[in-house]
Amino acid sequence: MATKAKIGVLGASGYTGSELVRMLLRHPRAEIVLLTAERSAGKPMREVFPQFSPYELPTLVAIEGLDWKALALDVVFCALPHATTQKVLKDLLAAAPETKVVDLSADFRLSDTAAYAKWYGHEHHAPELQKEAVYGLVEIHRRDIRKARLVANPGCYTSGAQLPLTPLIKAKAIDLDEIVIDAKSGMTGAGRSAKEAMLFSEVSEGFNAYGVGKHRHMAELDQEFSLAAERPVTVTFTPHLLPQNRGILSTIYVRGRRGRTAQDLHEILSKFYAKEPFVHVLPFGETPHTRHVRGSNMTMIGVAADRIEGRAIIISALDNLVKGASGQAIQNMNLIMGYPETMGIDQVALFP
Ligand SMILES: NC(=O)C1=CN([C@@H]2O[C@H](COP(=O)(O)OP(=O)(O)OC[C@H]3O[C@@H](n4cnc5c(N)ncnc54)[C@H](OP(=O)(O)O)[C@@H]3O)[C@@H](O)[C@H]2O)C=CC1
Numbered sequence: 001m002a003t004k005a006k007i008g009v010l011g012a013s014g015y016t017g018s019e020l021v022r023m024l025l026r027h028p029r030a031e032i033v034l035l036t037a038e039r040s041a042g043k044p045m046r047e048v049f050p051q052f053s054p055y056e057l058p059t060l061v062a063i064e065g066l067d068w069k070a071l072a073l074d075v076v077f078c079a080l081p082h083a084t085t086q087k088v089l090k091d092l093l094a095a096a097p098e099t100k101v102v103d104l105s106a107d108f109r110l111s112d113t114a115a116y117a118k119w120y121g122h123e124h125h126a127p128e129l130q131k132e133a134v135y136g137l138v139e140i141h142r143r144d145i146r147k148a149r150l151v152a153n154p155g156c157y158t159s160g161a162q163l164p165l166t167p168l169i170k171a172k173a174i175d176l177d178e179i180v181i182d183a184k185s186g187m188t189g190a191g192r193s194a195k196e197a198m199l200f201s202e203v204s205e206g207f208n209a210y211g212v213g214k215h216r217h218m219a220e221l222d223q224e225f226s227l228a229a230e231r232p233v234t235v236t237f238t239p240h241l242l243p244q245n246r247g248i249l250s251t252i253y254v255r256g257r258r259g260r261t262a263q264d265l266h267e268i269l270s271k272f273y274a275k276e277p278f279v280h281v282l283p284f285g286e287t288p289h290t291r292h293v294r295g296s297n298m299t300m301i302g303v304a305a306d307r308i309e310g311r312a313i314i315i316s317a318l319d320n321l322v323k324g325a326s327g328q329a330i331q332n333m334n335l336i337m338g339y340p341e342t343m344g345i346d347q348v349a350l351f352p
C-alpha cells in the first residue's frame, strides 16, 4: 500500500483550514497528524466544526511549544493570518528543513522586499525564505513548484484574474495599459474571526466596493503580470463584497492587440487550458456563475465580445475557499509530493 504523507494544518479552526481538512480527509495519500488553533486551542475539532464529528481527527493545539523536528511532518499547510506566518515558518523550517510547506497567507507571495514593506507596512521577518518561496499558481508555474520546499499559494482574487489574463499577456495578445479587473468576493474571503463589517445585518441586502485604488492584491497582480509581460505592468483592480458565502466573480475588460478580436482571445485561452483539469473555458459568448464552481477546484472562464470594436469582456468564476485557497494548496502539495495532480480535489461543484 502506498505510504501516506504526515500532514499538519496550521489555523485549522479557520475557514481555509477547515476546508483543507474537509478535502484532506478524502485524500488517499494524506494522514492528518496535527491541527492548530489560537482561540480554539485545546478543543476537539468536532466542537469547533460539528461537520467533522464522524471523523477521527487530532485535537486542536496551540503552535507555541511544538517540536517541529520531533513531529517530522512531510507537509505543512499554513492557513494563518498575514504576518503571523513569517515567524512560525521561519522556526519550523529551521528545526525541520525537510518539511514541505504550502502557505496560504500573503506573506511569501511578493518576492521583492521593498514591495512587501510598502504594501504590508513592515519589514519582512524572514527575507531569506521570501526569496526561496515559489509562487504557487499551478497552471502558470507548475515546473518550479515541483521542486519547491516553500510554496506561496496565490490570493483568491489574484487567481481569478491571473488565470484568464496571464496566457493572454504571455501571448502578447492584449493591450497592457488597458486592463480593468472588477472582482466580487463572497464573505468567507474575509476569514472567520468576528468583524463588525461582516455582520449579516451589515452585509445582507447591500453591495459595496472596498480597498478602492489600494487593495494589496494589486501588488501581487503587478508582480505576476510584469513577469509574464517581461516589462512593468499595472492594472486597475477593484474588489467588492458579495452578500453570499463562497465565490469570486471577476469581470475583466481588455483590448486585443494588433487587431485581435474577442474570438481570437477565446481561442488562445481555449488552447492554453485544453488539457488543464481545473480550468474550463466555456464556448464563446457563454459566461460562468459563482454557483457553477461552488465547492469545486474548478475555475470557469467565459469570453464575449464588447460592442466597442477590439474590446473583449472576460468573466472568471472560482470558489475562493477551493481554487482560491485550499484546493489550490492541495494541488500544490500533489505536485511537490509527486502525486497525481487531481488527487483528492476533483470534486464536482455543489449545485444549487
Ligand atoms: N478566506 C479566503 O477565502 C482566503 C484566505 N486566504 C488567506 O489564508 C489565511 C487564512 O485565512 P482564513 O482561513 O480565511 O482565516 P480565518 O480567520 O478563518 O482563520 C485563521 C486561523 O488562524 C488562527 N490564528 C489566528 N491568529 C493566530 C495567531 N496569532 N497564532 C496562531 N494562530 C492564529 C485562527 O485560530 P482561532 O480561530 O482558534 O483563533 C484560525 O485557525 C489568511 O492569511 C488569508 O489571507 C487566502 C486565500 C483565500
Ligand SMILES: CC(=O)N[C@@H](CCC(=O)OP(=O)(O)O)C(=O)O
Pocket: 104, 105, 106, 154, 155, 156, 157, 185, 186, 187, 188, 189, 190, 191, 239, 241
Ligand atoms: C472578502 C475579503 O475580505 N477578501 C479578502 C481577500 C482574501 C484573500 O485571498 O486574500 P489574502 O490571502 O491575500 O488575504 C480581502 O479583501 O482582504
